[in-house]
Amino acid sequence: xxxxxxxxxxxxxxxxxxxxxxxxxxxxxxxxxxxxxxxxxxxxxxxxxxxxxxxxxxxxxxxxxxxxxxxxxxxxxxxxxxxxxxxxxxxxxxxxxxxxxxxxxxxxxxxxxxxxxxxxxxxxxxxxxxxxxxxxxxxxxxxxxxxxxxxxxxxxxxxxxxxxxxxxxxxxxxxxxxxxxxxxxxxxxxxxxxxxxxxxxxxxxxxxxxxxxxxxxxxxxxxxxxxxxxxxxxxxxxxxxxxxxxxxxxxxxxxxxxxxxxxxxxxxxxxxxxxxxxxxxxxxxxxxxxxxxxxxxxxxxxxxxxxxxxxxxxxxxxxxxxxxxxxxxxxxxxxxxxxxxxxxxxxxxxxxxxxxxxxxxxxxxxxxxxxxxxxxxxxxxxxxxxxxxxxxxxxxxxxxxx
Amino acid sequence: xxxxxxxxxxxxxxxxxxxxxxxxxxxxxxxxxxxxxxxxxxxxxxxxxxxxxxxxxxxxxxxxxxxxxxxxxxxxxxxxxxxxxxxxxxxxx
Numbered sequence: 417x418x419x420x421x422x423x424x425x426x427x428x429x430x431x432x433x434x435x436x437x438x439x440x441x442x443x444x445x446x447x448x449x450x451x452x453x454x455x456x457x458x459x460x461x462x463x464x465x466x467x468x469x470x471x472x473x474x475x476x477x478x479x480x481x482x483x484x485x486x487x488x489x490x491x492x493x494x495x496x497x498x499x500x501x502x503x504x505x506x507x508x509x510x511x512x513x514x515x516x517x518x519x520x521x522x523x524x525x526x527x528x529x530x531x532x533x534x535x536x537x538x539x540x541x542x543x544x545x546x547x548x549x550x551x552x553x554x555x556x557x558x559x560x561x562x563x564x565x566x567x568x569x570x571x572x573x574x575x576x577x578x579x580x581x582x583x584x585x586x587x588x589x590x591x592x593x594x595x596x597x598x599x600x601x602x603x604x605x606x607x608x609x610x611x612x613x614x615x616x617x618x619x620x621x622x623x624x625x626x627x628x629x630x631x632x633x634x635x636x637x638x639x640x641x642x643x644x645x646x647x648x649x650x651x652x653x654x655x656x657x658x659x660x661x662x663x664x665x666x667x668x669x670x671x672x673x674x675x676x677x678x679x680x681x682x683x684x685x686x687x688x689x690x691x692x693x694x695x696x697x698x699x700x701x702x703x704x705x706x707x708x709x710x711x712x713x714x715x716x717x718x719x720x721x722x723x724x725x726x727x728x729x730x731x732x733x734x735x736x737x738x739x740x741x742x743x744x745x746x747x748x749x750x751x752x753x754x755x756x757x758x759x760x761x762x763x764x765x766x767x768x769x770x771x772x773x774x775x776x777x778x779x780x781x782x783x784x785x786x787x788x789x790x791x792x793x794x795x796x797x798x799x800x801x802x803x804x805x806x807x808x809x810x811x812x813x814x815x816x817x818x
Numbered sequence: 819x820x821x822x823x824x825x826x827x828x829x830x831x832x833x834x835x836x837x838x839x840x841x842x843x844x845x846x847x848x849x850x851x852x853x854x855x856x857x858x859x860x861x862x863x864x865x866x867x868x869x870x871x872x873x874x875x876x877x878x879x880x881x882x883x884x885x886x887x888x889x890x891x892x893x894x895x896x897x898x899x900x901x902x903x904x905x906x907x908x909x910x911x
């Protein structure tokens with residue numbers, strides 16, 4: 417009924433009043449003619465009913481004969497009829513709709529994301545050179561073509577994405593990262609110390625060594641200078657430094673280990689739990705999660721034949737192995753071994769690759785709760801690190817006065 | 819119109835086909851006591867706020883109650899809304 421009323425509102429309907437005493441007869445006459453009537457109500461003034469405008473026009477003569485009084489004409493069709501008179505309004509509405517359509521089907525500006533202003537200006541310039549000037553219609557823009565064009569014109573772009581969003585042409589750009597500056601073999605450089613050490617051996621292939629065996633050097637101190645005095649003149653020249661400087665370095669360690677330690681020991685108990693995996697989500701089917709206080713958990717994915725191939729469904733079998741925590745007192749040898757292993761692991765991280773242990777003194781002790789290890793390791797290693805030499809900036813004002 | 823109506827009705831029952839497809843009997847449906855739909859009617863005999871009379875082939879249906887409103891009427895069906903108290907089926911004279 418709601419749909420019917422909505423349709424009749426669109427098509428238009430007429431409200432009619434019937435004042436005659438024998439209104440039943442008239443109603444029967446109208447319905448026999450095939451006129452559909454609805455919302456018939458009786459009040460003091462007579463009977464009020466509704467009928468479609470189509471029927472009203474079709475059976476106008478009968479309606480006049482039966483002396484029916486038209487109260488109102490309602491519906492969208494009548495409203496449209498009124499618009500015929502307001503020609504200016506209709507024209508304005510038409511212009512508004514057309515201009516809305518035209519304006520929304522154009523791209524008005526370009527937005528470049530992910531680069532600096534200069535590159536953005538260059539991108540717009542390239543677009544102009546290729547006859548893409550704003551405003552432009554959506555259909556005439558080919559994002560893939562623009563992407564290729566930008567790739568061809570800018571070598572520094574790693575990634576370009578072009579898309580239209582509303583009335584904007586958005587160009588998303590990711591530039592290549594600049595390559596890390598490495599010191600080339602022909603660039604002037606010095607070698608400095610990267611650790612506090614006592615010089616053990618100086619092997620300088622090029623550059624001027626400024627330290628000798630037995631010297632104590634500190635971190636950051638120059639070992640080989642990249643400034644060499646010219647043999648022919650009094651001038652200094654900058655050269656690349658090349659060489660290996662071995663130094664004695666000392667590392668001190670202090671370690672302790674608990675006498676009483678907790679160990680996880682596996683019992684023979686285990687429990688299984690099964691899950692159904694559907695597109696990444698697991699649904700538990702059988703078994704309990706976390707059945708033990710302490711456990712070790714392992715999982716196996718079982719593919720169901722045919723089903724797993726066609727869909728993203730698999731079966732997961734999880735096993736909980738029970739473990740109990742036992743506190744055990746460890747003996748001296750175990751503690752020594754453990755601490756020594758930790759010590760050398762730590763030492764390897766702190767030393768350079770070609771380091772050699774020259775001497776080591778390990779001192780073990782213990783109290784009621786802990787085992788202690790105090791150690792000093794003497795190591796010979798390459799302590800040199802190349803740094804680039806730059807020309808000191810000459811003050812322009814000073815040169816002028818001179 | 820109502821000739822052999824009983825025979826047609828019996829035949830429709832035996833053949834297990836809808837009764838109203840073969841006979842001139844009216845079809846009456848009620849939605850609670852608020853709405854009544856009568857199909858295969860012959861017109862309205864009486865319409866007041868507390869009483870509506872509908873003509874059918876064999877009977878006159880008299881609906882009594884209050885606040886009656888004819889929601890829809892066409893040559894095939896009539897829908898009456900309101901508070902229905904009773905429905906009487908009167909034999910035609």
